Amino acid sequence: MKHILLFGPPGAGKGTQAKLLVEKYKFMHLSTGDMLRDEIKRSTETGLKAKAIIDSGQLVPDEIVAEMVRLRIKNIKDNTGIIFDGFPRTIAQARNLDEIMNAENQEIAMMIAIDVNDDEIIKRILERGKISQRSDDQDINTIRNRIDTYNRQTAILADYYKQQEKFKFVDGIGTIEDIFKEICKLVEE
Numbered sequence: 001m002k003h004i005l006l007f008g009p010p011g012a013g014k015g016t017q018a019k020l021l022v023e024k025y026k027f028m029h030l031s032t033g034d035m036l037r038d039e040i041k042r043s044t045e046t047g048l049k050a051k052a053i054i055d056s057g058q059l060v061p062d063e064i065v066a067e068m069v070r071l072r073i074k075n076i077k078d079n080t081g082i083i084f085d086g087f088p089r090t091i092a093q094a095r096n097l098d099e100i101m102n103a104e105n106q107e108i109a110m111m112i113a114i115d116v117n118d119d120e121i122i123k124r125i126l127e128r129g130k131i132s133q134r135s136d137d138q139d140i141n142t143i144r145n146r147i148d149t150y151n152r153q154t155a156i157l158a159d160y161y162k163q164q165e166k167f168k169f170v171d172g173i174g175t176i177e178d179i180f181k182e183i184c185k186l187v188e189e
C-alpha cells in the first residue's frame with residue numbers, strides 16, 4: 001500500500017482531504033495535530049507540554065511528535081496505507097520519519113502539497129474558528145504565528161521531497177470535490 005504525505009500551510013484543507021481519502025481508499029489517517037489535541041484532552045504529560053506551544057503557534061518539539069508517530073505505526077500491517085496529515089513539519093521530523101519507515105520496511109510514496117495563498121488561509125482558519133473548539137483557530141496573532149512557523153520551518157520540506165522525486169502538488173483553491181479529484185489522480189498514478 002502507498003503511504004502519502006499531505007502537505008501545505010495551516011488551513012490548506014489537509015484534514016478535509018485526508019478524511020475523503022480514508023473513505024475512498026481505506027487509508028489510515030495519521031494527524032499529529034489530532035493526536036496532540038487528544039493528549040491535551042486526556043491531560044497527559046505530553047498534552048500538558050503541548051497546550052501552551054500550540055496556542056502560541058509554535059511547533060511541539062520534534063522528539064515528542066516523532067515518538068508519537070513511531071508508536072502509532074509500529075508493526076503496521078503490510079496492506080495498510082497511511083495518510084500523514086501535518087507530519088513531518090521540520091527537516092528533523094522528515095529524517096525521523098525515514099528512520100521509522102525503514103525500521104518497518106516501508107517507504108513514503110509521495111508528498112502531495114495543497115497550494116493556497118496566505119490571505120485565503122487566514123480567512124479559512126478564522127471561519128473554522130467560529131465552529132471548531134480549537135483555541136488556536138480563534139486568535140489572529142496565533143494564526144499569523146502558525147503561518148510564520150510554516151514559512152520558516154516547514155515550507156523547505158518541499159525541497160527535501162523534490163530531491164527524492166516524490167513531490168507533487170495541487171491547486172488548493174476551488175471546491176473540495178474538485179481538489180479531491182486532482183488528489184485522487186495523483187494517488188492512482
Ligand code: ADP
Nearest residue numbers: 010011032033034054058059060065086087089
Ligand atoms: P494546522 O495544519 O491547521 O496548523 P494541525 O492540527 O495540523 O493544524 O496542527 C495544530 C498545531 O499542533 C500546530 O500549530 C503545532 O503547534 C502542533 N503540531 C501538529 N503537528 C505537529 C508536528 N508534526 N510537529 C510539531 N508540532 C505539531
